[in-house]
Amino acid sequence: MNETENLDDIALDCHKLIASQQTLLLSTATANGAPDISYAPFVQDQTGCFYVFVSELASHTANLLQNPQASVMFIRPESESHNLFARERAVFGCKAEEIPHDDEIYAVQLQALSTKFGEVVNLLRSLSDFHLFALHPENGRYVIGFGRAYIIDMNDGSVRPVNSKT
Incomplete structure (x- = not known):
């Protein structure tokens, strides 16, 4: 198998990991900059954007506002991982955008959440007290084991090794 085919397979595995998840781990920052982690059910649109519908009672909502x-992180469950020091995972740095109730995307994504x-x-x-947020990935990294880390191209979902010069 050539390197391009292998990278295509790796990119497909990354997409499969995300598709296998019902929730995402969500890391935000409090008003004073302290890290805060939680989780939320999500849907993803065809552009790769993640949508979460979250309550003001949750600290991550105030943080995002x-x-x-x-x-956000998607990680292979412990029970499915061969080595807990090297669990398969995809991590994305995202820009959050609150979607107003009167925006067409609001109805579309709430229907997608309802379907799921x-x-x-x-x-x-x-x-x-519930808010719909679009989490637009700006950068991403996919790790499948020791020394096997890849940068995810946000334009096409392809991957390249972290140590690649391209």
């Missing part, structure tokens, strides 16, 4: 930078997660989304939608 004050500081629109976040990191069921009636609970309709209940949450009736609560006034």
Whole structure:
């Protein structure tokens, strides 16, 4: 197998990891800059943007409203990992954007969330403290083991080794 085919397979594995997840790990920063980590159910659109519908009762919502930078991580479950020091994972640095209720994307993505997660989304939608955020990936890294780290191209989803000069 040539290097290009191998990188294509690696990129496909990255996409499969993300597609296998129902939730993402969400890292935000508090008003004083302290790191804060949580999780949220998500959907992803065809552009690669992640959408989360989160409550003001959760600290990550206030954090995103004050500081629109976040990191998200998708990680292979421990039970499926051969070595817990080298779990497969994809991490993205994202710019967060709150989607207003009257925006067409709001209805589209809430329908996508409802399709994926069921009636609970309709209940949450009736609560006034929930916000829809688009998490636009600006950079990404995919790790599949020791010494096997790749930069994810945000334009086409391809990968290249971290130590690559291109």
